[in-house]
Amino acid sequence: MDSLLLTPAAITQSTPEQLALSGDWTARGLGAIGQQLDELSVSARLAMVVDGSRIVALDTAGAWVMQKLLRSLRGEAGVVRVSDLRPEFAGLLEVVGPQPVDQGVPAVSKRASTLEHLGRSAEAAAAQAIALLGFVGEIALAFAGCVTRPARLRWRPILYNLRSAGFDALPIVGLLSFLLGIVVAYQGADQLRQYGTNIFIADLVGLSMLREFAPLITAIIIAGRSGSAYAAQIGTMSVTEEIDALRTLGMAPLDILVLPKILALLIALPLLTVFADVLGVFGGMLMARAQLAVGFGEFLDRFVKAVSVTAYLIGICKAPVFAIIIAVIGCFQGLRTRGGADSVGRQTTRSVVQSTFLVIVADALFSVVFSALDL
């Protein structure tokens, strides 16, 4: 709306020694003045006159450009006189003028070579791994302290976390594992029907859900849901100096913020996994009846025979390990937050990516170990 009222700043050179400035010499009016400045031809050794009578408006940006123009003219032409400038504009020009052109040392943005880049990120990764190791050590110490003096343990945050990370996650964990059970049964149904071995659907669903899918999907959901929340909460607290405040009040942040989260998740994740087991198998069971005409009774009969308690326990015993990974990574990344809002976002992303990654790596390691142990 206002731009309609703007007259763009302009420079006209009527004679070689006459420059006339006109229009709005303001931040918004200057626009493309740079090009006009470049096009000026100044013949040396002439006394230049800069006519400022037709300048409508001037602000510091305009004055800055004008001073630049005058400086370059003086450099080339020698004597330069500014004429007919309104007194208030002249005043502003003076304000801008004497400022030293101190731009500091321009930050030399060295483009790092690929090798250097690789080296730096490797170094950062190594430093972070060592810091993580140190953090695990600190947690172990704090935990040992809590074991020897149980009064140090804070039950209220543990219970709170148990609710927020455990109970509140029941619907989403239940729904997703139910759907996963359906998908697994659906995918298997075709193959089993071809061989007429419909009843093995119970083996397929039971073993895959209990051993692998339920623990993994639960851990991944919780990493996205609670791991990120841990990182964001602790990160924001460290940005707003709340962590420092805790320290100065003689309350160890590890005791208050980190240990309760780890302990709560240690309890919640196995329980959630059991819940996911039940709903996953239920999903498979529904699908078995719909696609393969395997009734609930038949399914459960076969399920008890096919799936040993060991298979069930193998799935459950992964959960505490996943819980520790998620809580430790979330808290660790949160505590590494430095600076402002930007950093909180970055650390939260890192916590989710790393905990998901490590959960899957740990799951792979479990598979290797279990197959070596013939379980």
Add this chain to the structure above:
Amino acid sequence: MRDEKRSAETVIELSKVSTRFGDHVVHSEVDLQVSRSEVFALIGGSGSGKSTLLREMILLQRPNSGTIRVLGVDLQDIGDDEALALRQRWGVMFQHGGLFSSLTVKENVGLPLREHTRLDDALIDEIAAWKLAVTGLKAEVGAQYPSELSGGMIKRASLARAMALDPELLFLDEPTAGLDPDSAGGVDQLVRKLRDLFGLTIVIVTHDLDLLWQVADRVAVLGEGKVQGIGSMSELSQMDHPAVRMFFDGPRGRAAQAQERHLADLEAGRKTVRPSSKAK
């Protein structure tokens, strides 16, 4: 510095502004006028609604009733384009700086120029660096991120950003809160310098008695939802209202007043020595 009449025209005009949060009445029928090129301060106890009034002036919040005119524009039913144009004519310095943590200080200052003008990047960087210099920051600060700055530097950088588009009107929310006396004194001088250099109209929300005595031309005291007193500090010091007395009685109030008298005496005695320590 547009070509306009720069007489004692009214820049901000509030009439019968009332604000409520639920049942809690923050303002009831507040009337205020701020004239061009004056330094106007809003003071009042905690919870007296100073900051709310400031937020209403800068279009961050709407009053429940009453009209607010800023730079001749009625804020009540302002359109988006008008609001945008108006926002470019004022600068706001927030209490905690409000600098974007993902940008360097220089990028923060240059941001309004990048957003609203077509100037090229090199020129914007130069202007941003100069604005930082005007607010008393060293050139190397420009390359730093807000999280690396001290409280005083953040305030200065924030002021530089508020000044980026050469506003006619500057709003400062607690410009000296959390600063050491020396930096706070620096802000006093900076505000005066800006007003003298650019003829700015400045609205300050503050608790800082020194700032009030040294810089403010007129001061409005808010209390119980109304303006309890308005005038220069020395005029206010004659008033009896308890909300006003709060700023003059008590050791801090007296110290700041004494300091002002001391300064006035010095100036009368044509000594231009400025005491470096502040009574804070």
